[in-house]
Amino acid sequence: MTGKEIREMYLKFFESKGHKILPSASLIPHNDPSILWTAAGMVPFKPYFTGAAKPEVTRATTCQKCLRTPDIDVVGRTARHHTFFEMLGNFSFGDYFKQEAINWAWEFVTKHLGLAAEKLWISIYEDDDEAYDIWRQDVGIADNRIVRMGKDTNFWEIGVGPCGPCSEIYYDLGAERGCGSPDCAVGCDCDRYLEIWNLVFIQFFRDEEGNYTTLQNKGIDTGMGLERVASVLQNVRTNFDTDLLRDIMDFTGELTGRRYGSGDDIDLALKVIADHARAVSFAVSDGALPSNEGRGYVLRRLLRRAVRFGRVLGVAEPFLYRVAGAVIDKMGDTYQELVKNRELVIRVVKTEEERFGETLAQGTDMLTRLIQEAKQTGLNYINGGQAFRLYDTYGFPLELTEEIAGENGLTVEQEGFAKAMEQQRNRARSARQETEYISEKAAHLKTLLGQIGETVFVGYEALSSKSVIKAIFVDDRRVEQAGAGQEVELVLDITPCYAESGGQVSDHAKVSAESTEVAVEMVTRPVEGLHLHRGRVTGGIIRVHDEMTVQVDIRRRMNIARNHSATHLLHKALKEVLGEHVNQAGSLVAPDRLRFDFTHFSSITPDELDRVERIVNEAILNNLKVQTLASTLDEARDMGAMALFDEKYGDRVRVVKMGDFSLELCGGTHVASTAEVGMFRLLGESSVGSGLRRVEAVTGQGAIDYLRAKEDQLNLIARTVKAPAHELVHRVETLVQELRSMEREAEAMRARLARYEVHSMLDAAQEVGGIKVLAARSNASDMDSLRAMLDLLRDKMGSGVIVLGAASGGKVNLVAGVSKDLVGRSLHAGKILKEIAPLVGGGGGGRPDMAQAGGKDPAGLDNALEKVCALVTKQAAN
Incomplete structure (x- = not known):
């Protein structure tokens, strides 16, 4: 059975059970800033499970495209890890519960997928006797094939919100796939027992104190990994050997002239490229674009990682965009958005590949500098932190850094690299938020919604309303009243105020009665059906149940x-x-x-x-x-x-x-x-x-207002250049030409003055231990001019050491040059500036033959220049 056939069979099965087949949601979660990606089938339905939104149907089934990246480094090295995958799911929003979910799951895997019952094992939460009875009595599973497991594996909860026990279906792949341990059983980390389906029974609500109450409307959230089921039905050892990924791997192999199965390194590269190409293609199709932060950073990392593995296959030119095209050809009939956005996907991937090629070139330059610096300082290794920066910023694999360093007689400090890698992983873990159903505040508001009812929004038709205050919050605490000067959040029974949404800012409004008034400056809708009006009480005392007039700021609206x-x-x-x-x-x-x-x-x-x-x-x-x-x-x-x-x-x-x-x-x-x-x-x-x-x-x-301001600017310019408006362009062009002519004359004059200054400076050169040394002030106005002065002096002096300093605008610029014959005698321009730059309140350095620095203390410039001769003597003696 192909992956496509499994997908269609699953959806049709649950359609026959009264479920509505819904299309996959975007990989970019809708209105949910708590997570970067849609990482599970339930993510699009979070509001329905919490009651924050009302579903049109109470039964739904989907094949949801998902993206997860916590285990990106092991993709391709194991049989099951992916970044992109498809999750089959059936969902109940207060409709059926365990009885139906369990029986339908067993019916589908045994009768429709044809999996042998004797190969299947069941796990349940240790205290879930209800699920046990259904599996044991209704389905007929032997007691010794039902495994009770603890809360860490078989109870789904994340903080405050709906939660509940899980029951999983495992497939026994055989003892030859196991670890060989006599204790090997369901739950073992080896490959023998493969979890193919997880049934989550959402039956409790956990509050902030950790108390559990039974939900009135229970729910079902299931997830079956399409790639995993395909690997079982197609009798292959890994998900990558299924038709879902193998076709893409074979395309990449033909494109690169490499064959899957010809070596571990080649196989790994083909697997990573296939997985990442799917993730990238779908992410771009859903609107994600490469960048340096958020989901854009994740996308860029996936894309560049795939390109790096292309180097393993010997491909240096852009190729991933072609693999993305193969992904679209393979999956476009199921996911039409791929076909619709084909041009976008291909163009984004190719553009990013080309840019990454430039980045790799920059990384090569950086590595060359690191090697030179290590040799000059007498080290036989490259700092691990620097090697990690090459990996993280420029996409250099550690292996490539080690190879190039080895060619230069150096090693890479492994401990430093590993430490930097772990620090990055810790940052990623702390930044990554779990897929939670509902926040603590939203949980309180959902409870409130059940108590007081929905806010009726009339703002499309009216800009004012008569409303009753249903709740008042001060500092997130629910209160009965609030007085002048207090910041409040109000819940009203009716509102004409538009809540911030979809990029549109919220309305401002006045909520008032005879002697009271609240100036509302923000309206939000934290849970569907409930508007929060945030503002300040500007007069009187407001109380719950007060009747008020709400007036939207009409001009602003x-x-x-x-x-x-x-x-x-x-x-x-x-x-x-x-x-x-x-x-x-x-x-x-x-x-x-x-x-x-x-x-x-x-x-x-x-x-x-x-x-x-x-x-x-x-x-x-x-x-x-x-x-x-x-x-x-x-x-x-x-x-x-x-x-x-x-x-x-x-x-x-x-x-x-x-x-x-x-x-x-x-x-x-x-x-x-x-x-x-x-x-x-x-x-x-x-x-x-x-x-x-x-x-x-x-x-x-x-x-x-914008056009009036532009007109005022034009009139001011016309008065400044003394020309009527209709002659303004001609007058400005004439002035620009005159200015350019004057700038050329000024530049020529500066060049003549610089030559005069060079001759006078050369007369001040000293001889130290047989070495000509010139350390002097210059009138150069900026660093470019100071470097130009250095070049003129080096041409005239020949062999020698030159250090120039210039003070301008409260800042100091320093440049140093050492002739090539003296570089071989241990003289180093960068080290000279490193010693004297602190005397002018700055720092800097550079190559042995040329260096520059800056500082913020002009008063120290003369003292700094006086130190140069002593430093030259010291370096020459080493």
Whole structure:
């Protein structure tokens, strides 16, 4: 059975059990900053298990694409570890429970997958007698094949929130795959007993004190690794030998002229490349781009690691983008987003490969310098920390560093490298947050939601409402009242206030009654159905159950609406001008401006920016009607709506339509017609990462203010250069030409003065132990000029040592030069400056023949220069 057939069979089986087949969610978690990647099948459904959101269905089944990187270093070295993998899952949100989950799992693995019952073992949580009875009595599993295991392995919980016991299905691969120990059994770390399916029974809620209460609506969260099941059904020793990965490995082998099975190093490289190519292809397709932080850093590390293993196969030129193409060919029929974003994936991977080639060249230069410095200081090894920096920053494998160092008679300090590696792993572990269902504060608010009911949002239709205060928080403590001057968070039964979401900032508002008022400056929605209004009590005393009037700041709301509607027009215009590969990667919609991040691979030309701006303003002038429609996600996609990064499973979505020009999923607030945007003006564009650009713009009054400020600047320039506005360009061009002519004359004069200064300096040269030494002040205004002066002096002096110092603007520049014949006599320019730079409050160094330094204490310059002769004498004597 192929991986595709297993995937389809699983989903169809659970569809026959009343589950809705849902597509895989993005690898980039929706609205969940606590985790970098979707690392399990349950991640998209976290809000449903917590009650923070309401699912459209109570039974769902998916094949979820997942990405995990904690064990990246062992990928390819073991049979089962991956970064990217597919997790089959069936889920119940307050519907069925253990009875159905267990029986269906057994039915699927034995009757549909055809796995022999005598090869299967079951684990349960040690106290879960309910699961035991179902396995023993309903399914008929022998008592000696049901293993009770402890909380560390068979109870799922992470902090405050829903949790529960687990039951796992293991497949016995045979004694020949075991460790040989007489104690080898289910739970052993060897390869004999392979866990293929984990059933999580979500039946408790754990509070912050560690108390467990039974949930009223219990849930099921299961996960079956597709690659693992495929390895069993296809009777292969590792996941990499299944068709899911072997086809990609074979493609890489043909591409590189290497054959899987021809050697351990080659096999490892082919496995790592196949795994990482899948991870990279899917991550880029879902909107991740290489960068130096966050998920972008993880993506870059995966990509560069795959490229490094390409070097093992003898490939120096870009190749991974071709392997990414093979991934798309292999998996695109199941995951259409790969096909849709093929050009994006190929281009991002190839661009990053090319850049990494340049980085490797930089790493080679750094390693060469490290080798030279080690030899000059008499060391026979390269510092382990420096070798790790080569590995971490430039992608140099330790083996490559050792090989090049060995060619130069050096070793690499292993202990220092291992220490630096462990420090990095500790940082990664501390930065990595677990996949938790719900935070502690959200858990409290979820409980509150059950007590007081949902906040009704009326802000699409109204900008004011009569509302009742349902809860008050001060410093995260629930209180009954609050007085003037206190910072509060309010929960209201009804609100017209838009909560911050999808890049749009929240409304500001006043919540008031006859003698009380709260100035609200932030509105959030920490759990679905509950708005928190954060602000300050500016008068009177507010109490729970008080009836208040809520009035949104109308001017601010309209400015935000103009900017938000403009982002939709901008998105469409960018696609028209730059290409369909443009996709939103983030945004900020504020009252005074908008910011829009999107995928693109080069800077945007002034002509392209002008065309984008013209298209947006034309759409504004066309007075397009703005409509909002409610539909399912599938219906919206069928209409052709652009699905942005913050779409959600199962929810009814809001589609914003602007004439026949733009159609997008969006929950934000908008104008009634594009004409209300008024005017659109781009402020500029920039790079915010590899393959990621950013534009900023203003609309409405902001655009008018921007143009007025530009006009004021032009008028000021016109008055300054004494020219009318219509002659301004010609006048400025004339002034620029005159300035350039004067600069050339000044440069020529400086050159003549420098030659005069050189002659006078040479007269001040001294002879120390048969060596000419010149240590003098210079009038050079910057480091470049001081180095040029050094070069002139060396040409005139010939053999000798020169140290120059210049003080300007409260800073000191120092340069030193030693002629080549004297370098061989132990004289070292870098060491001379290293000794005298502290005297001017600085530091520096360099090569034996040339060095430079800087300082912050001009008062010490003469003293520093006076030390030079003594240092030359000391070095010459060694």
